[in-house]
Amino acid sequence: MSTVSITTPSTDDPAFPASVPARESDAITGLGAQAGLERLPQRDLSPQELRDLAAAVAARRELWDGGLDFSGGERHYVSLYRDAHVDVWVLCWNPANDTGWHDHDISSGAVAVVEGSLVEHNLTIGRPPVSTEVGAGRVFSFGPDHIHRLTGQAPGTVSIHAYSPPLWRMGQYVIDDGGVLHRVSVSYADELRPLDDVPETPDTRAVPAAIPA
Numbered sequence: 001m002s003t004v005s006i007t008t009p010s011t012d013d014p015a016f017p018a019s020v021p022a023r024e025s026d027a028i029t030g031l032g033a034q035a036g037l038e039r040l041p042q043r044d045l046s047p048q049e050l051r052d053l054a055a056a057v058a059a060r061r062e063l064w065d066g067g068l069d070f071s072g073g074e075r076h077y078v079s080l081y082r083d084a085h086v087d088v089w090v091l092c093w094n095p096a097n098d099t100g101w102h103d104h105d106i107s108s109g110a111v112a113v114v115e116g117s118l119v120e121h122n123l124t125i126g127r128p129p130v131s132t133e134v135g136a137g138r139v140f141s142f143g144p145d146h147i148h149r150l151t152g153q154a155p156g157t158v159s160i161h162a163y164s165p166p167l168w169r170m171g172q173y174v175i176d177d178g179g180v181l182h183r184v185s186v187s188y189a190d191e192l193r194p195l196d197d198v199p200e201t202p203d204t205r206a207v208p209a210a211i212p213a
């Protein structure tokens with residue numbers, strides 16, 4: 001009889017690379033030449049198309065420069081564009097800002113970092129958690145299957161976020177006192193309210209909410 005050894009791989013082990021969007025980021029430079037808010041195809045966009053759109057918007061500082069605000073210490077966000085198929089935001093981050101774990105329901109998304117740096121965290125089970133710093137000049141995208149958490153890394157970080165279809169409902173993940181994970185569906189409008197107003201189920205505590213992110 002043969003024996004089978006079972007090991008718990010590390011996410012840093014090259015034999016078990018963590019394939020997560022932030023680790024597959026692209027340089028903003030060179031992307032987006034054929035993309036832009038003026039060239040939207042009037043249909044939902046793929047993650048790759050969102051990557052190009054976020055890169056194109058990131059390259060045009062005049063589109064988002066007026067929305068920057070780092071006062072108050074909270075994550076600041078301004079809608080740059082929204083139609084039936086896509087929405088685009090500029091976000092300002094301080095190092096203390098934390099979106100908490102969340103998904104984007106049926107939306108795909110892309111994040112382009114234009115100043116500073118963010119960290120994307122990926123939730124794992126049975127393996128060490130994965131976190132990846134994404135610096136200025138990089139863009140990554142993801143599908144609706146993606147769950148992540150974003151935190152500010154450098155003071156004065158600015159990022160461009162694009163989603164398709166536009167964010168409407170999102171999943172916020174909470175952990176109860178017994179350590180059991182729950183998903184709380186929150187609306188686009190809920191996200192704009194302070195954390196204390198995010199609905200909680202009995203016996204759960206909310207990790208910081210974050211949308212857009």
Ligand SMILES: [Fe+2]
Nearest residue numbers: 102148212213
């Ligand atoms: Fe997100």
